[in-house]
Amino acid sequence: MRDGIGRRDFLQKAGQFAIASAVLPASAMFPLDPASLTMAAVGDCMLLRPLSSLPPESFLPVAKILRAADASFGNFEMTLADDDAPPAYHDGCAYVHLRADLPNNQSIVSELKCAGFDLMGLANNHSMDYGAEGLLSTIKKFDDLGLAHAGTGRDLAEARAPAYFDTGKGRVALVACASTFPYGAFAADGNGEVPGRPGLDPCRVKTTYQVAPAELDALKQIGAHLSPGGGRAGSQERYTFLGHTFVAGASDAVLTAAEALDVAGLTASVRRASRNADLTLLGIHAHEAAGAAEIPAAFLQPFAHACVDAGANAFIGHGPHVLRGIEIYKGAPIFYSLGNFIFHGESEKQIPPEIYQTCGESGNDPSDVFDKVLNGFSAEAFWTSVIAVSTYRNKALAELKLYPIVLQPELSRARRGTPVMAEGEAARKIIEKLAQLSAPYGTRIRFEQGVGVVDL
Numbered sequence: 001m002r003d004g005i006g007r008r009d010f011l012q013k014a015g016q017f018a019i020a021s022a023v024l025p026a027s028a029m030f031p032l033d034p035a036s037l038t039m040a041a042v043g044d045c046m047l048l049r050p051l052s053s054l055p056p057e058s059f060l061p062v063a064k065i066l067r068a069a070d071a072s073f074g075n076f077e078m079t080l081a082d083d084d085a086p087p088a089y090h091d092g093c094a095y096v097h098l099r100a101d102l103p104n105n106q107s108i109v110s111e112l113k114c115a116g117f118d119l120m121g122l123a124n125n126h127s128m129d130y131g132a133e134g135l136l137s138t139i140k141k142f143d144d145l146g147l148a149h150a151g152t153g154r155d156l157a158e159a160r161a162p163a164y165f166d167t168g169k170g171r172v173a174l175v176a177c178a179s180t181f182p183y184g185a186f187a188a189d190g191n192g193e194v195p196g197r198p199g200l201d202p203c204r205v206k207t208t209y210q211v212a213p214a215e216l217d218a219l220k221q222i223g224a225h226l227s228p229g230g231g232r233a234g235s236q237e238r239y240t241f242l243g244h245t246f247v248a249g250a251s252d253a254v255l256t257a258a259e260a261l262d263v264a265g266l267t268a269s270v271r272r273a274s275r276n277a278d279l280t281l282l283g284i285h286a287h288e289a290a291g292a293a294e295i296p297a298a299f300l301q302p303f304a305h306a307c308v309d310a311g312a313n314a315f316i317g318h319g320p321h322v323l324r325g326i327e328i329y330k331g332a333p334i335f336y337s338l339g340n341f342i343f344h345g346e347s348e349k350q351i352p353p354e355i356y357q358t359c360g361e362s363g364n365d366p367s368d369v370f371d372k373v374l375n376g377f378s379a380e381a382f383w384t385s386v387i388a389v390s391t392y393r394n395k396a397l398a399e400l401k402l403y404p405i406v407l408q409p410e411l412s413r414a415r416r417g418t419p420v421m422a423e424g425e426a427a428r429k430i431i432e433k434l435a436q437l438s439a440p441y442g443t444r445i446r447f448e449q450g451v452g453v454v455d456l
Contacts, residue, residue, distance in 0.1 A: 040065060066387070120147060122200070123200040254290070340385055
């Protein structure tokens with residue numbers, strides 16, 4: 001634990017969570033039905049400050065929802081690298097390396113378990129912030145404390161393998177992947193004498209830029225002037241320029257499609273999981289958008305449908321740091337993004353020097369970088385989200401409720417980023433916005449007694 005919070009204090013706080021849950025049992029929140037199985041899901045978790053240091057009345061109502069569900073899922077968007085693990089190099093001012101800097105950062109896993117998490121996705125663009133050493137250290141600390149996880153591994157086979165969590169009502173499986181990650185962060189299998197490469201489970205995306213025919217001709221002329229090898233023509237309507245593929249079309253557009261090899265591997269993992277579990281989840285970290293951050297890139301819906309067709313009972317997206325719409329496909333919920341759940345990124349003690357240089361900041365105060373980066377996340381949508389609680393009966397979705405939360409952006413840098421339950425008009429606003437985002441998928445969401453209810 002951090003300075004001033006020892007094992008006894010942590011256990012005391014954990015006991016407060018447990019006692020409160022006993023005082024208000026799960027039946028007060030979710031009906032006790034031996035034939036049903038409830039799953040709570042949230043988005044990105046960047047946990048750099050101990051939840052056990054919070055006043056119980058602030059985070060406890062949130063924890064009760066996670067603890068009352070039979071299984072709870074979140075995306076762990078950081079590392080538990082040891083102090084001597086060197087940071088990986090990343091381009092861009094907005095990229096901040098995330099590592100829990102508590103004296104014993106393994107306690108972060110205990111914090112997650114105490115909060116109610118049972119399954120965590122580890123595949124995201126921060127998985128390799130501290131290289132293979134940091135990734136393997138994170139895996140070991142989750143394993144040592146028995147918190148099920150998926151999405152990273154010593155090679156691709158391990159990263160793509162399902163994780164399992166056994167509840168009193170059945171087994172829940174998780175397959176986790178990412179479409180957004182730095183180059184080279186994905187895992188690879190070995191080949192004879194060549195060992196496998198540690199990394200994350202990839203869902204690589206092929207991007208093609210559609211432009212008007214005249215614009216394509218202009219690109220060809222520029223490529224020819226720059227150098228004979230500046231571009232490569234595949235056909236009259238397609239041209240590769242500076243590593244990007246352009247095609248002629250009626251209007252400008254960014255076309256995305258998941259790589260067929262990864263779709264085949266991921267859906268095979270989902271099928272394997274569904275044969276060995278009573279409920280199967282697919283989690284994906286996907287920043288890619290179709291213009292506005294709230295609109296998922298075109299590849300995501302076909303990929304989600306393929307995963308459900310393969311046996312996924314829920315498709316859980318995260319990554320863009322904002323909520324996206326919800327679709328019900330063949331009786332399975334597709335959450336295109338559940339936004340942020342815990343955002344303590346500003347509490348990182350220090351970041352690599354090249355980030356300062358890229359951001360145009362001198363000195364070594366990370367707050368200067370955070371001020372610049374977080375300005376892009378000043379919108380209300382970044383600090384609001386929901387906890388999605390799905391109830392299944394015989395693998396069929398029977399109920400879906402959305403509990404609105406807010407990450408307290410009005411607090412100081414050292415305190416904001418931890419969720420509390422949204423109330424009153426704030427809760428209504430979150431659910432109405434999510435209903436608006438979900439309407440294009442034919443999903444209707446009602447606001448009832450402070451909670452969103454999806455019409456099934």
